[in-house]
Amino acid sequence: MSDRTILVWFRNDLRINDNEILLEAVRKADKVLPVYCFDPYYFQHTASGAPKTGSFRARFLIEAVADLRKNLQGFGAELIIRIGNPADVIPQLAEEYHVNEVYHHREVAYEETKISEEVEAALWKMRLNLKHFIGHTMYHKEDLPFPIKDIPDSFAVFKKKVERDSNVRSCVPTPAHIIVPEIADAGELPTLQQLGLTEPVDDPRAAEYFQGGETAALVQMHKYFSHLDIAIKQKNGRSGAEFSSKLSPWLSIGCISPRQVYWEIQKYGSNGNLLKLELLWRDYFRFMFKKHGQKFIKAKDEAQDFAPDADMLLQKWKNGETGIPLIDAAMHELNATGFISNQNRQIVAGYLVNTIKADWTQGAAYFEEKLIDYSPASNWGNWAFIAGVNDAKESKYTIATKLPKELEAKTDFVNTWQPSSIDDAGDLVEA
Incomplete structure (x- = not known):
């Protein structure tokens, strides 16, 4: 045989x-x-x-x-x-x-x-x-308290019912050994040049260097929870809200699973709630794509009211040349590193949609190109939320209540632009 x-x-x-x-x-x-x-x-x-x-x-x-x-x-x-x-x-x-x-x-x-x-x-x-x-979500599809077609479009309702009526499965064991056929030609890793790309230049201002792979993912997870553990022991009131896990690049291509992160979170009780919430949002967006398909991010039927000079403003947004310090700093950081905070993503997206009134799909496509942690469901789902083109009943995030000036002071990237004139840096529309 x-x-x-x-x-x-x-x-x-x-x-x-x-x-x-x-x-x-x-x-x-x-x-x-x-x-x-x-x-x-x-x-x-x-x-x-x-x-x-x-x-x-x-x-x-x-x-x-x-x-x-x-x-x-x-x-x-x-x-x-x-x-x-x-x-x-x-x-x-x-x-x-x-x-x-x-x-x-x-x-x-x-x-x-x-x-x-x-x-x-x-x-x-x-x-x-x-x-x-099915292996990309924290909650398995078969463990949800409703079939895919009946998943609530409201995240708040989805969250309440899932957390009340579902459980996260245990991680599956790691194989003890793996037997492969005799392989004559395993193939070589391609270079960036072979893929039609140039080598990126690492900006010295970047707070993090993201190294791809499961090994680095486990190191990053340990680093985050070590920081969280220290904060809890010092009883300084930090519950994870003041430092990001930065696990999203590894989650996006599955170097680590949402379940692995979840079961680490469980060791910290309520101190891990913020990260657990982010994982649940990732689940929600994937399930929304499963339920609605492309309709989840399809533009409304009525004609979209883009600004007359939307294309020019879009290019200024991409280049970080809007004249708004926080927007420009965030876009410079994105272009120079491939990563910006979740909060800044919401802010720059809201600015593109609500202030310069450019085509949100072009903003989403730009994020797709630039983000190290690009994930189709999360990226396009987020942008569709901000643009208001899907059936969601609430905004994804309450955008920063801090004034832009307070946030600008926390990044080196704010000094990379030369504005012609700025009357009021606080004139930022909430997303």
Whole structure:
């Protein structure tokens, strides 16, 4: 009887711990074939001429895949790396290695699900099954107190019912060992140049350097909770609100799972509530995309009232040349590092939508290019909330009550612009 081989198609789940598809493949198959595919679709240039994926995020991704390969090698396994359309690459590898089934984690946003459907159709022609798993949320879909079609559109109602009636599952065990077929050509990691990008320049003012990979993710999680532990022991009133976990880059491509973070939070009681709330928002946006699809971020039917000079103002917003210190500082930081705080994201998005009245979808696309921690559901869901184009009943965040001047003083990036004239830096519209 021939060996059973399962191909594990890694996408936004670049980890070994708490990875159900990897564990199930090890349990169900004699051999496991781990694969990661750099899809050229994500590295093309958009109609505006900008790269769909910016250099900071691409570098972070390459580092994460390299770390996954290294960690798999520690289990005696190997990661096959290819550059190409997954609908071509996955079937080719399935045929070459006599694969019996392919596992992957299900996605929810349009582009990602379309790619899955293309791979599934190609495998179906070979009489092979693409098995879908759910592994990107804190709460499992099957544990929600309502079917997807009945999920409340109001986050407040969603939160109340989920926290009252659902439980977060335990993390799945890590495989003890991983047996792979004999691999003739594992493939090399691509360079940024091969992906059509240039090497990003790290700005010395950046507060953090984000290193891709599960190893760095676990270090960052330990660092955050160590800080939280110290704050609690010192009884200085800090409950996590004054320092960010900055785990979002690793969560976005699955170097660490929401469940792993949740179960660490549970050790700290109410002191971890803020981070738990952020994880729940991530869940909510994913479930909204699952429920509504593209309609969740579809513009209203009525004509949108853009400012006459919206294109020029949009470019000034991108460049950090609006003349509003806080806006410009945040955009300079985004451009120079690929990361800004959640609060500043809401502020600059609100400014683009409500003050300069530019096309919010162009703002969302710019964030998609620039953000290291870009996640389709969270990014586009957030922007749609601020633009008011979905069925949400409340704003996502109460934007800072502090005056812009107080916030500006906390960043070095505010000094990188030269305004022609500013009458009142406090003239910032609340998002």
